[in-house]
Amino acid sequence: MxxxxxxxxxxxxxxxxxxxxxxxxxxxxxxxxxxxxxxxxxxxxxxxxxxxxxxxxxxxxxGLIDCHTHLVFGGNRAAEFEQRLAGATYEQIARAGGGIFSSVRATRAASEEELLAAATPRLQGLMAEGVTTVEIKSGYGLDLDSELKMLRVARRLGAEHPVEVVTSLLAAHAVPPDFPGGAEAYTDLVAGEILPLAARAGLADAVDAFCERIAFSPAQTERVFAAARAAGLPVKLHADQLSDLGGAALAARHGALSADHLEYASPAGLRAMAEAGTVAVLLPGATYFLREAKHPDIAAMRAAGVRMALSTDMNPGSSPARSLLLMLNLGCTLFRLTVEEALRGVTCHAAAALGLADRGxxxxxxxxxxxxxxxxxxxxxxxxxxxxxxxxxxxxxx
Structure with a gap:
């Protein structure tokens, strides 16, 4: 027997x-x-x-794997959604105090218990679809205490539910508008204080950054990645979402687990990712919700042999997507993925995007x-x- x-x-x-x-x-x-x-x-x-x-x-x-989420956050931005439908621009909303920093204020003001209570039904919805592993990023705290608070909540979600939670420190998500010294000084804070403390506390499984003109430059991103390497943590990157800053190639140079978004990534950058084994994480929820005309170059990814994962990018601003199964459909209809590519994108390739060789x-x-x-x-x-x-x-x- x-x-x-x-x-x-x-x-x-x-x-x-x-x-x-x-x-x-x-x-x-x-x-x-x-x-x-x-x-x-x-x-x-x-x-x-x-x-x-x-x-x-x-x-x-x-078990399905949602490999890119911002599942823990305070409040929501449904009111801004209404304003946009009524004709307000993103810049007008941001100048009125909206945008990402409205989520930062709400997240900073919320207690751990409040963040946990808000995140729990989001997580349970994914679990009900067959998700067994979820990545959760910080990035709406943008100060030491709030970033660690978000990561503690993510750890609690994994401990209190039958699901595996993987965490990513995304303190380099945006520069707080009131931070003395601007982007350079804030990068110093992330690399020199927030990241090492998160690593020592065992709260982060990886480090992420947003490399873009409105966020962090390639040079600043490299400083964050150097600190991650010193702390023994793998890296991921929000890359080439709004412009081609060479994020795909930067991620590849650092052996990143994944580069995510990639709407403007060049064929050369995608080839570098394939050679480095860096996974492309596609986020069709953001493309749909923001009505973006520019899509990732799937043909170039296929030609380069880049592994493609799919994820919800669940967040309050650009992808309030609470269904990974819906992302399968959007990946096929918007990006023209095949059924095989989509299903591998939420299983084996999503596992690779998190550096998990034991599942998928x-x-x-x-x-x-x-x-x-x-x-x-x-x-x-x-x-x-x-x-x-x-x-x-x-x-x-x-």
Missing amino acids: SGFDHVWLEANLATMEGEGLGVIEDGALAVKEGRIAWVGPRAALPAQDAPVTRCGGAWILP VLRAGLRADFALYGIGRPAELCYWLGGHPCLGRVVGGR
Whole structure:
């Protein structure tokens, strides 16, 4: 007998192993001690006496991974959305005290308990869709205490819910308008104080930055990345969203896990990413919500061989997206991804964007994170707009 802890039978599997979706029809999956112990055709399953779940033809996929979110924040900007619909420009809203700094004020004013209470339903909505791993960034504090507060809330979300939370310090998100010394002095604060303290406290799994004309220059971003390297933390980058500042190539030079957005990334920058193994994280929610005409160059990414992930970019300003399944549809309809590219983008490639080699694929030896869906074929996850196809999740074998 096998000694498995639990076995799932009568399932169709999209393993993401190898090329394509790695489909196994009429398959079986077994778990032991929190890891996948066996996966393959049901007819080949070794004799076993473990508890069994019969899936009735449901599909099993690796647990979905939302690899770029700003899920913890205070307040929301629905009022600004109304103003924009009425004709107000982003600049007019910002001059009236809106924009990102309205979120900063709300986040600074909120207690940890208030931030936790606001973030919990956002996280639970993702979990209900089959998400088993979520990345959460800071970046709406922009001072030492508030940035660490956001990261503590993210850690608590992971501790209090059956989901894996990965954190990124994004203190280099924007320059506080009232900060003495401007961008240079604030970069010094991030690199010299906020980042080392977050690392020593074990609150950050990675460091992110926003390299753009309205945020941090390439030189300032490099200083933040140098501090991350000194602290032993990997890096990620909001790159080439509004202009081509060479963010894709900068991320590649530093061996970044991912470069995200990339609307204006050059073919040369994308080739550098492919050579470095840096994942491109596509964020169609922001493209849709901001009505952006400029899209990432998917053809150049394919030609370069860049791995493409998909994520919600859940945030109060540019992508108030609370559904990763919706991003599958937007990735296909807006960016013309194939079903295969979209589904790999929220599983194996999303795992790579977080530096997680133990998930994203249904393979013996990997972490037992997977989700069951009541669908007839995997394409339905990309096809439907809305709905609740997830029948259940297994996280770490539980």
